[in-house]
Amino acid sequence: MIKTVMFDLDGTLAHFEFEEFFRAYIEKIVESLSDVMEPKALTEALMASVEAMVSCEDPALTNRDVFVVDFFGRTGRSEAELMPLFDAFYLAEDGFPSIKQMLGVTPHPSARGMIENLLDRGYEVVIATNPLFPLVAIEERMRWGDVDGLPYALVTSYETSHFCKPNLKYYEEILSVLDRSPEECLMVGNDTWEDLVAGDLGITTYLVEDYILDRDPVRRDPDFRGSFDDLVEFLSAEEFL
Numbered sequence: 001m002i003k004t005v006m007f008d009l010d011g012t013l014a015h016f017e018f019e020e021f022f023r024a025y026i027e028k029i030v031e032s033l034s035d036v037m038e039p040k041a042l043t044e045a046l047m048a049s050v051e052a053m054v055s056c057e058d059p060a061l062t063n064r065d066v067f068v069v070d071f072f073g074r075t076g077r078s079e080a081e082l083m084p085l086f087d088a089f090y091l092a093e094d095g096f097p098s099i100k101q102m103l104g105v106t107p108h109p110s111a112r113g114m115i116e117n118l119l120d121r122g123y124e125v126v127i128a129t130n131p132l133f134p135l136v137a138i139e140e141r142m143r144w145g146d147v148d149g150l151p152y153a154l155v156t157s158y159e160t161s162h163f164c165k166p167n168l169k170y171y172e173e174i175l176s177v178l179d180r181s182p183e184e185c186l187m188v189g190n191d192t193w194e195d196l197v198a199g200d201l202g203i204t205t206y207l208v209e210d211y212i213l214d215r216d217p218v219r220r221d222p223d224f225r226g227s228f229d230d231l232v233e234f235l236s237a238e239e240f241l
Contacts, residue, residue: 002204002241004153004180005118008189009129009138011211013111014145015228016103018213024099032089036082037075045075050132054164063131063158090136100144107146110232115147118235124153128174128187130194131161153178165194166218171201186241188231196220204241206231 010018026046030039052070053063061069072079089095118125127147129138135157142148142155154177156170163170175182182202189195190208193215199205200220207222208231224234234240 001184002123002186003184004124004126004178004186005235006126006128006174006185006187006198006203007115008187008191008195009127009141009145011190011213012188012195012208012228013108013115013127013147014105014141015108015211016105016144017211020103021099024102025096028095028099028102029086029089032092032095033082033085036085037077041075045071048074053132053158054167056163057167057169059162059169061162063161063164064134067158087134087136090134090140096137097140105144107144108228110229112146112150114232114235115150119151124178124180125150126153126174126178127155128171128189129156130165131156131158131170132164134158165191166197168197168201171198171203175201191215192219192222196222199223206234 007013010016010021026043029046030042033042049067049071053066056063056066058066068079068083072082115125127138127142129141135155138155138157139148154174156174161170161173163173171187175185185198186204186206187195187198188206188208190211191213192207193213196205196207197220199222205220205222205224207225208228209225210228226234
């Protein structure tokens with residue numbers, strides 16, 4: 001019996017193309033830090049540090065730990081100098097939050113009600129977004145999708161997660177934190193690799209096709225698939241699984 005529903009965020013609950021978002025993110029953060037770092041060097045360092053987080057296998061290090069060691073070691077700049085500028089970027093109206101307007105993001109009218117309905121029926125709900133960003137940036141994107149401020153069992157972020165998608169250890173960590181078996185969980189996402197790989201552990205998967213990311217040749221087949229509207233109908237059933 002399913003007890004926990006895990007949702008990817010970008011392109012699933014928050015409706016935008018991830019690649020467009022990431023390009024806008026790089027553009028805005030480079031603009032924000034242009035007075036202290038050369039744009040090309042900053043872009044290359046950020047991309048390399050993201051890859052370091054994705055590839056890290058050390059359970060003793062949070063993703064933030066990995067980012068800090070890699071980014072500041074790579075750039076030769078100090079955490080004390082630059083981290084306050086990163087923190088300010090995520091909060092400033094003309095910084096990270098302005099990406100919503102750049103992308104023209106509007107919430108799906110049924111997203112919040114779908115999650116509230118699950119919570120009212122006693123399901124645990126997890127925001128299982130790839131934890132490459134600080135919690136403040138994830139909560140901002142949750143606001144873009146109008147799914148913020150709800151009593152989630154867990155929101156994965158780089159401060160607390162030790163692995164990234166598509167590493168199976170990312171999903172194993174969620175199961176461990178919640179004390180759930182794979183058979184008790186449903187993973188909902190739009191990425192045929194990063195989200196559907198959860199099925200390798202025995203987690204039931206649902207592919208949302210509105211903003212699908214098809215990772216051929218490493219894709220996985222979902223147990224269920226459909227549009228976001230199909231998902232809303234699927235989860236509204238008295239016992240969907």
